[in-house]
Amino acid sequence: xxxEGAPIFSQIAxxxxxxxxxxxxxxxxxxPSTNELAAYYRINPxxxxxxxxxxxxxxxxxxxxGIGMFVAGGARERLLETRRQSFTxxxxxxxxxxxxxxxxxxxxxVALVRDSSPAGGGVRV
Amino acid sequence: xxxxxxxxxxxxxxxSQLALDDVTLHINGPSITGLLGxxxxxxxxxxxxxxxxxxxxxxxxxxxxxxxxxxGAVLRRMVLVREDQTLPRLRVGHxxxxxxxxxxxxxxxxxxxxxxxFNVPLNRNTRGLSRGMRTALGIVIGLAARAEVxxxxxxxxxxxxxxxxxxxxxxxxxFADHPRTxxxxxxxIDEAADLLERVLVIxxxxxxxxxxxxxxxxxxxxxxxxxxxxEKFAAGRAAWARRxxxxxxxxxxSGVLDDDDRALARLLHVSLTPLSLQQLVAHVPGWSNSDxxxxxxx
Numbered sequence: 505x506x507x508e509g510a511p512i513f514s515q516i517a518x519x520x521x522x523x524x525x526x527x528x529x530x531x532x533x534x535x536p537s538t539n540e541l542a543a544y545y546r547i548n549p550x551x552x553x554x555x556x557x558x559x560x561x562x563x564x565x566x567x568x569x570g571i572g573m574f575v576a577g578g579a580r581e582r583l584l585e586t587r588r589q590s591f592t593x594x595x596x597x598x599x600x601x602x603x604x605x606x607x608x609x610x611x612x613x614v615a616l617v618r619d620s621s622p623a624g625g626g627v628r629v
Numbered sequence: 630x631x632x633x634x635x636x637x638x639x640x641x642x643x644x645s646q647l648a649l650d651d652v653t654l655h656i657n658g659p660s661i662t663g664l665l666g667x668x669x670x671x672x673x674x675x676x677x678x679x680x681x682x683x684x685x686x687x688x689x690x691x692x693x694x695x696x697x698x699x700x701g702a703v704l705r706r707m708v709l710v711r712e713d714q715t716l717p718r719l720r721v722g723h724x725x726x727x728x729x730x731x732x733x734x735x736x737x738x739x740x741x742x743x744x745x746x747f748n749v750p751l752n753r754n755t756r757g758l759s760r761g762m763r764t765a766l767g768i769v770i771g772l773a774a775r776a777e778v779x780x781x782x783x784x785x786x787x788x789x790x791x792x793x794x795x796x797x798x799x800x801x802x803x804f805a806d807h808p809r810t811x812x813x814x815x816x817x818i819d820e821a822a823d824l825l826e827r828v829l830v831i832x833x834x835x836x837x838x839x840x841x842x843x844x845x846x847x848x849x850x851x852x853x854x855x856x857x858x859x860e861k862f863a864a865g866r867a868a869w870a871r872r873x874x875x876x877x878x879x880x881x882x883s884g885v886l887d888d889d890d891r892a893l894a895r896l897l898h899v900s901l902t903p904l905s906l907q908q909l910v911a912h913v914p915g916w917s918n919s920d921x922x923x924x925x926x927x
Binding site: 510511512513538539542543545546547548549550551554598601 | 660661797798801802804805806808823824825826842843844846847895
């Protein structure tokens, strides 16, 4: 369920972020507790807590004393903004590098991207 | 804060053989710590001395602030479950009742649940139990005791993969509700890796690694590709376990890799595979012989 390379706590943080980004966890939704995450992923509760803390520090989750952990207001929008900022580096640069290696020129690459995009999908940035 | 378990300069000699060689470690507060190493490395000896079931040749052990030797107050707050547990010849139900008198935090409810989970027969005499059932009974006692110091020494004899997973799940669940200091020795490392907060590795009686489990993830990586590319990638890093076949090579490099390293790997067309904890422990001799500082300057 978890891979070997990255620390588990950052994988937990990453998965919860993905759920927030996809809207599975909406603003104000309760997120699983440390112990629930530990039981589900079969990991140490301290590790699960560390993952949750990454998101609290990033302002994506907020703790409500005695009730649990919730998705902070505007978390999704802020998360998407951060991800858009790193999109070029994470996805475009390797894509272009591989295209060069394969001899695909930029115009053809743009055409390929357009053909692969769902009609009307995505947001303008 | 007084460490829960404090071991200083611990040495155990059997005639001419050194089973433990100057072991020092401290465990503070609730956590699940893994004690890893090959068979015969000294894991059992260390646990037995912590539990005052064996004497040290030198050095000191303190548990909950005091020496555990002949110290009833400490021994009641500590439980050791051993591989191939020897049990008093009693009916299982009676044995569990006796355990409930001994351990002040004993949970009958938990014991009952675990007995049902593992199908432990309460009316049988311990003498007639299979190996797996004896182990399961040890696990029931080890968890239901809710002892502040809980030591599990390879509690696997006769347990299949399903029963072991059940053990991990129950341990984790009860730990979440009732945190305590758990030290578990195992050679089934990959199975238990994600449960651990901290990892201790013993090799030939010496403590050779003491790290947070999270820091060990990705702490070493197998690099493979063409000989030239692999050598280029490994330049300036601590590397070992070099292997080649024809023009292909692989080696293990230590140090967490960053995005620049990954970009370099893509450029050189080398593949990076992080070592699992199991592989890492197997590589510990190479690890401790290679100079990690060399890597930082890279």
